[in-house]
Amino acid sequence: MSVNSSDIRGSWTSDSVMDNDRLVQAIQDGDREAEHAFVERYLRPVKAMLLARSRNPDLAADVLQDVMMDAITALRRGQLREPAKLSSFVIGIARNRLNNHYRSSVRQPESLEFPDLLPDSSSNAEKMETQERETLAMDAISGLDPIDKTILQMTLVDGLKPGVIAQRLSLNPDVVRQRKLRATRRVIEFVRRQSQSENPHHHVVGKVT
Amino acid sequence: MTDCTVTLIDRCLERYIQGTLPDSEARTFEEHYFDCPACLAQVEALQAVAHQLGSQPQKHRRAPIPWPVRVAVPTAIAAGLVLAFVGYHSSNKPVQEANAAELRDGNLKLSLDKSGQLHGADGLPEKERDALQAALTTGRLEADLPSNLAASKAETMLGASAATPLFKVSSPVDRVVSDDRPTFKWVSMRGASGYRVRVYAGGYRKVAESPVLHELSWQSPVALARGENYTWTVTASSSTGEVRTPAPPQPEAVFQVMGSGPAKDIESALRGPANDHLLLAVLYAKAGAVDEARAELDRLAAENPNSPVIAQLKASLDQATPSPIKTKAAQ
Numbered sequence: 001m002s003v004n005s006s007d008i009r010g011s012w013t014s015d016s017v018m019d020n021d022r023l024v025q026a027i028q029d030g031d032r033e034a035e036h037a038f039v040e041r042y043l044r045p046v047k048a049m050l051l052a053r054s055r056n057p058d059l060a061a062d063v064l065q066d067v068m069m070d071a072i073t074a075l076r077r078g079q080l081r082e083p084a085k086l087s088s089f090v091i092g093i094a095r096n097r098l099n100n101h102y103r104s105s106v107r108q109p110e111s112l113e114f115p116d117l118l119p120d121s122s123s124n125a126e127k128m129e130t131q132e133r134e135t136l137a138m139d140a141i142s143g144l145d146p147i148d149k150t151i152l153q154m155t156l157v158d159g160l161k162p163g164v165i166a167q168r169l170s171l172n173p174d175v176v177r178q179r180k181l182r183a184t185r186r187v188i189e190f191v192r193r194q195s196q197s198e199n200p201h202h203h204v205v206g207k208v209t
Numbered sequence: 210m211t212d213c214t215v216t217l218i219d220r221c222l223e224r225y226i227q228g229t230l231p232d233s234e235a236r237t238f239e240e241h242y243f244d245c246p247a248c249l250a251q252v253e254a255l256q257a258v259a260h261q262l263g264s265q266p267q268k269h270r271r272a273p274i275p276w277p278v279r280v281a282v283p284t285a286i287a288a289g290l291v292l293a294f295v296g297y298h299s300s301n302k303p304v305q306e307a308n309a310a311e312l313r314d315g316n317l318k319l320s321l322d323k324s325g326q327l328h329g330a331d332g333l334p335e336k337e338r339d340a341l342q343a344a345l346t347t348g349r350l351e352a353d354l355p356s357n358l359a360a361s362k363a364e365t366m367l368g369a370s371a372a373t374p375l376f377k378v379s380s381p382v383d384r385v386v387s388d389d390r391p392t393f394k395w396v397s398m399r400g401a402s403g404y405r406v407r408v409y410a411g412g413y414r415k416v417a418e419s420p421v422l423h424e425l426s427w428q429s430p431v432a433l434a435r436g437e438n439y440t441w442t443v444t445a446s447s448s449t450g451e452v453r454t455p456a457p458p459q460p461e462a463v464f465q466v467m468g469s470g471p472a473k474d475i476e477s478a479l480r481g482p483a484n485d486h487l488l489l490a491v492l493y494a495k496a497g498a499v500d501e502a503r504a505e506l507d508r509l510a511a512e513n514p515n516s517p518v519i520a521q522l523k524a525s526l527d528q529a530t531p532s533p534i535k536t537k538a539a540q
Contacts, residue, residue: 045243087243155227
């Protein structure tokens with residue numbers, strides 16, 4: 001059953017005064033709210049990382065569940081010796097999970113059942129935010145000059161270098177670089193600002209201090 | 210935005226999203242943005258933009274070729290061919306060709322020399338070798354739709370409402386799927402307490418129905434007939450009632466289960482010892498299963514980071530994405 005992690009914030013919200021030591025210790029002690037705080041803190045960066053490394057949204061979404069489960073299970077067992085390295089620990093788990101997926105010879109769809117008593121990381125609120133971000137991205141793109149849009153498309157989707165793009169578009173490479181930089185900054189700022197204004201209470205998951 | 214993000218983002222973000230940032234730098238960047246909300250927000254924003262750009266048609270303008278080049282290039286090519294012919298026949302030494310493309314692919318190490326000859330796939334049947342050679346030579350995967358699929362981008366359901374859908378189906382939509390027990394995925398509806406999936410064959414005959422689900426995906430327990438087209442819907446329940454998607458005037462969510470012939474070829478390739486992702490991508494694409502073909506290319510890309518030929522193959526697949534499928538039910 002999906003549980004919206006933003007609905008079950010207790011004292012372990014990301015803006016609580018809490019450091020990694022306390023979070024890791026609380027999870028090891030079986031504190032469920034700490035586990036939810038952990039999921040809330042790491043869900044988005046892990047998802048972004050998996051997406052960047054796989055470039056496959058479906059795969060990233062599937063592996064995301066496994067990463068969060070592995071991380072919480074390992075923390076419950078006290079497998080992290082240095083809580084200060086919590087982020088590195090999670091990144092390592094995510095990288096291993098993705099590599100294992102690629103190495104796996106089993107190609108049947110995996111059953112993604114959560115073991116009992118683990119917080120569900122498939123938050124509907126998070127999915128809704130992703131959806132909203134996609135819509136904002138579409139709006140940002142539609143406001144771009146057609147050439148800027150083409151340059152971004154050739155850069156981000158086709159992976160082409162400015163020199164090649166310049167050749168294909170009959171432009172000076174420096175012009176391509178400038179337009180690319182300007183367009184990139186514009187769309188990022190648009191999505192970021194609109195996203196914040198649409199979710200004024202939205203927590204950007206960050207380091208717990 | 211803090212100073213740290215200006216430096217790091219400018220240096221890393223774009224290449225990180227492209228997947229061309231060296232692994233050591235990618236790790237450093239990840240260590241940073243995991244604890245930096247501003248950088249994380251920018252990563253997510255550019256990923257969303259890249260995703261949207263990838264799903265839009267590409268209209269790349271080609272530079273007009275200047276007249277002197279139009280004349281000079283064919284002349285130079287002709288001259289080169291003559292010289293190569295003379296050179297080849299005037300020497301008794303074997304010509305050692307450098308590799309034009311090299312890929313680690315499962316248990317194979319494929320290479321294409323500059324004469325277009327494929328190496329490293331000697332254990333495969335000739336037909337499969339030819340398919341690999343063609344893909345590497347052209348940098349394209351041909352996504353063929355079966356002949357019984359009629360493409361129709363404008364296929365919509367009849368109905369009155371034109372309201373924005375509250376939620377929507379994700380996959381499979383306008384796709385051939387290889388698994389005869391497909392997994393259905395959809396995005397969530399705010400306030401929904403559960404979802405129910407229904408799958409229909411021709412004539413809107415219901416062939417599968419899920420129980421009430423609290424997840425956003427469901428695998429059909431029923432094996433669907435191969436080579437047949439199906440439509441499917443999801444109904445969300447909430448305190449205000451039920452909402453079905455797709456609903457008029459949205460297009461139907463249509464898919465086809467891959468026919469037996471291509472499915473057998475793929476099954477055979479999967480059982481083979483080569484674990485050959487490129488071959489699987491070729492076979493999936495040929496059968497119209499674009500998503501599976503893309504997944505195989507992703508696996509291949511993981512084994513060959515920054516390979517230009519894989520980027521080309523992926524781009525060709527994006528351009529060759531099948532048009533929406535028209536079902537018997539909709540006819």
